[in-house]
Amino acid sequence: MATPAKHHSVLPGFNITLGYTLFYLGLIVLIPLSAAFLKTSTMGWEDFWHAVSSPRVVASYRLSFGGALIAAAVNAFFGLLVAWVLVRYTFPGKRLIDALVDLPFALPTAVAGIALTAVYAGNGWLGRYLEPLGIKVAFTPLGVLVAMLFIGLPFVVRTVQPVLEDLEKEVEEAAASLGADRWQTFRRVILPAVAPALMTGYALAFARAVGEYGSIIFIAGNVPMVSEITPLLIITKLEQYDYTGATAIAVVMLVASFVLLLLINLLQGWAQSSRAK
Numbered sequence: 001m002a003t004p005a006k007h008h009s010v011l012p013g014f015n016i017t018l019g020y021t022l023f024y025l026g027l028i029v030l031i032p033l034s035a036a037f038l039k040t041s042t043m044g045w046e047d048f049w050h051a052v053s054s055p056r057v058v059a060s061y062r063l064s065f066g067g068a069l070i071a072a073a074v075n076a077f078f079g080l081l082v083a084w085v086l087v088r089y090t091f092p093g094k095r096l097i098d099a100l101v102d103l104p105f106a107l108p109t110a111v112a113g114i115a116l117t118a119v120y121a122g123n124g125w126l127g128r129y130l131e132p133l134g135i136k137v138a139f140t141p142l143g144v145l146v147a148m149l150f151i152g153l154p155f156v157v158r159t160v161q162p163v164l165e166d167l168e169k170e171v172e173e174a175a176a177s178l179g180a181d182r183w184q185t186f187r188r189v190i191l192p193a194v195a196p197a198l199m200t201g202y203a204l205a206f207a208r209a210v211g212e213y214g215s216i217i218f219i220a221g222n223v224p225m226v227s228e229i230t231p232l233l234i235i236t237k238l239e240q241y242d243y244t245g246a247t248a249i250a251v252v253m254l255v256a257s258f259v260l261l262l263l264i265n266l267l268q269g270w271a272q273s274s275r276a277k
Contacts, residue, residue: 040244043248056233075155113215113219116219156198203268
C-alpha cells in the first residue's frame with residue numbers, strides 16, 4: 001500500500017518556530033519592558049504617585065496622549081483621501097507624490113523638527129502670515145500637533161492603500177446600478193472594506209506620535225505646563241539622574257499606550273467580524 005507523500009514546509013515545524021518567536025520577543029521586547037517595571041518597583045507607592053501625578057507631569061500626559069489621539073484621527077481622514085487619490089486616479093506627478101508620502105519615514109526626526117520650525121516660526125515661510133491672523137503654531141501645543149501630523153500620515157496611507165488597490169471598481173459600479181448614491185456606496189461598500197486597515201493605520205499613527213521626540217522638541221518650545229511632552233520630561237529626569245522618576249513616568253506611558261492600542265485592536269476586530277457577517 002502506497003504511503004501518502006509527506007508535505008515539506010519551507011519553515012521548520014511549529015514547536016521550533018514558536019520557540020524562536022517567543023525567545024526573540026522576550027529578548028527584544030519583554031525583557032527591556034520588564035526592566036522598567038522592576039526599576040519602578042524599588043520606589044514606594046507614595047514616591048511613585050508623587051512622581052507620576054505632579055501637575056507638570058499630568059500636563060505632559062494631556063499634551064502627549066491628547067495630541068496623539070487628535071493627530072491620528074486627522075491623519076486617518078486625510079490619509080484615506082490621499083490613498084484614494086493615489087489608487088484611483090492617474091495624473092502628472094503621481095509617482096513624485098507617492099514618494100513624498102514616505103518622506104517622514106526616511107527623514108531624520110531632528111531634520112523634520114528643524115524644517116517644521118523654519119516653516120511655522122514667527123519669521124518662517126508660513127508663520128509670518130499666520131501670526132498676524134492670531135494663529136501661532138511654533139512653540140505652542142498647536143506646533144506639537146503639526147509635528148505629530150507630519151510623522152503619522154504615512155502610516156495611514158501605506159496601510160489603507162493596498163486594501164483600496166484590492167477593492168475592485170466593479171463593486172462600486174454594482175452598488176450604483178442598484179440605486180445607491182455616492183454616500184451610500186462609501187458608507188456601505190467602501191468603508192466596511194477599509195475600516196480594519198484604517199483602524200490599523202490609526203493605531204500605528206497614534207503609537208508613533210505618542211512616543212515621538214526628535215521632531216517635536218524643536219517646534220514645541222518645551223514650556224512646562226504648556227508645550228512640554230512626556231518623552232522630553234523623561235529625558236529631563238534622566239539628565240537630573242532621577243532614574244526611578246524617569247522609569248515611573250515611562251511605565252505610566254507604557255501602560256496607557258498598551259490599553260489604548262488594545263482598545264483600538266478590539267475595535268478593529270469588531271469591524272472585521274461585522275464585515276464577515
